[in-house]
Structure formats: C-alpha cells, structure tokens
Amino acid sequence: RADIARTLNMPINRIRVIATVVGGNFGGKNEITTEPILALLSKKTGRPVKGIYTREDEFMSSTTRHPFIMDYKTGMSKDGKILARKVRLVCDGGAYCSWSETTLGKACILSAGPYNIENLYVEAYAVYTNKTMTGAMRGFGAPQVCFAYESQMDDMAHDLGIDPLDIRRMNAFHEGSASPTGQVLESVVVRDSLEMAAERFGWQDWNK
Known part of the structure; x- marks a missing residue:
C-alpha cells in the first residue's frame, strides 16, 4: 500500500489491497513490479485491470538472485x-x-x-x-x-x-x-x- 500510494501520489488510506493466499515470501514477493502500473491503469479507465506474466515475462521483468x-x-x-x-x-x-x-x-x-x-x-x-x-x-x-x-x-x-x-x-x-x-x-x-x-x-x- 505504501509503495502504491507513493507512486500514485495518493494518501495511503485511499489504497486498498485485497491479497490472495500467496504462501511464504521467500524474498521474491518483497518487490513491487506491475502493481503501480495496474493501479494507474485502473484509476484512469475506471475499470478493473488484470496483469498476467508469462514465464518469459517473469524472467525478464521480475528480480533475480544477486550474482x-x-x-x-x-x-x-x-x-x-x-x-x-x-x-x-x-x-x-x-x-x-x-x-x-x-x-x-x-x-x-x-x-x-x-x-x-x-x-x-x-x-x-x-x-x-x-x-x-x-x-x-x-x-x-x-x-x-x-x-x-x-x-x-x-x-x-x-x-x-x-x-x-x-x-x-x-x-x-x-x-x-x-x-x-x-x-x-x-x-x-x-x-x-x-x-x-x-x-x-x-x-x-x-x-x-
């Protein structure tokens, strides 16, 4: 919520996150990736927006372990x-x-x-x-x-x-x-x- 609020320049109390069951974090879920983009698209269109990574997208756009x-x-x-x-x-x-x-x-x-x-x-x-x-x-x-x-x-x-x-x-x-x-x-x-x-x-x- 804090990251999305900061990115969209909105008060944090205006941000509502309904999370699915994601299991353990294991580090990989510490980052925000497409969340602010999807939130902005939803705000601009007034419609729900869904983003899905392909396996190729995952390797290109998400984070990796530090070499x-x-x-x-x-x-x-x-x-x-x-x-x-x-x-x-x-x-x-x-x-x-x-x-x-x-x-x-x-x-x-x-x-x-x-x-x-x-x-x-x-x-x-x-x-x-x-x-x-x-x-x-x-x-x-x-x-x-x-x-x-x-x-x-x-x-x-x-x-x-x-x-x-x-x-x-x-x-x-x-x-x-x-x-x-x-x-x-x-x-x-x-x-x-x-x-x-x-x-x-x-x-x-x-x-x-």
Whole structure:
C-alpha cells in the first residue's frame, strides 16, 4: 500500500489491497513490479485491470538472485586451525539498487561461515550493471558466500590431508563463540548438526 500510494501520489488510506493466499515470501514477493502500473491503469479507465506474466515475462521483468564475485584468502595452521581470512565480495545489483545493500550486508556478516576466526577482514562492493534488476531472495547473500567458504574448506582439507569433517569440527562455533560482529552466540548446535549429518550420511564409511 505504501509503495502504491507513493507512486500514485495518493494518501495511503485511499489504497486498498485485497491479497490472495500467496504462501511464504521467500524474498521474491518483497518487490513491487506491475502493481503501480495496474493501479494507474485502473484509476484512469475506471475499470478493473488484470496483469498476467508469462514465464518469459517473469524472467525478464521480475528480480533475480544477486550474482557475486568472491575472493577468499585464508591462513590455516598445519593441523587445520583457521588463523586468518581476507574476503573480497562484489555484488552484482543489476540496473537498480533494490535490496543490494541489505544482501551485501548479510553476506559480509556471514562471509566467515560458522567458524571461529580471530583475524577477519571483509571488503565488499555493490555495483550497478546493465542486467536485470536483482532483488530479495531466500537467504539474502548467505547461499553465495556459503558456497565460497565451504568450497574452500574442502580444498584446504584436501591440501592438508585432513578429513573435511574433522577440519569443520575443529573450527566450528561453540557455545559462547563470538560472531564477526562481536555477538556472543548461545544455543550453538553447529557441531551437533555436523555429527548428526555425518552419522545419517554414513560419512565414515563413504570417506574411507
């Protein structure tokens, strides 16, 4: 209502939205797209107006997830303890800003992963490109950086000859760990989750 009211320069109490059941948001429904246009057409014609996207319209006119360029440099001891990490993130926002600032902020906070790292430096940029506008998607930058740091954890485990599960156990957050922003963590279940996943997956048998 607020977005339509602002776009049409009308008081918000003159805007009535009757929503259908849309299920979860998952980020993709955070944006307004054709709503102000349809409202304006209806206002000008005095008639109800309906807009329907084809699959092609959806990909061309709605928002997409933010592509990232990610550079990770991590220092690790021979026994697998993470000593330091330097991260550079470039977030492709497309033609308009939309949720790029929020997405980049979340990506920065989560770029270290669920691991204790005493020395962390993160440099991040959101950039405009001549592409479809990006927007809110499930995770807000978390899936992108998760792919980067977990891929690197596997690479480092391989290079050091350490079980990838063990290297995660060694560095994972525990009760009382501090996040990169200084938040003291409570009810931390990272290690418990790793153990349960490894047991159900049959990691020891698979990793022989």
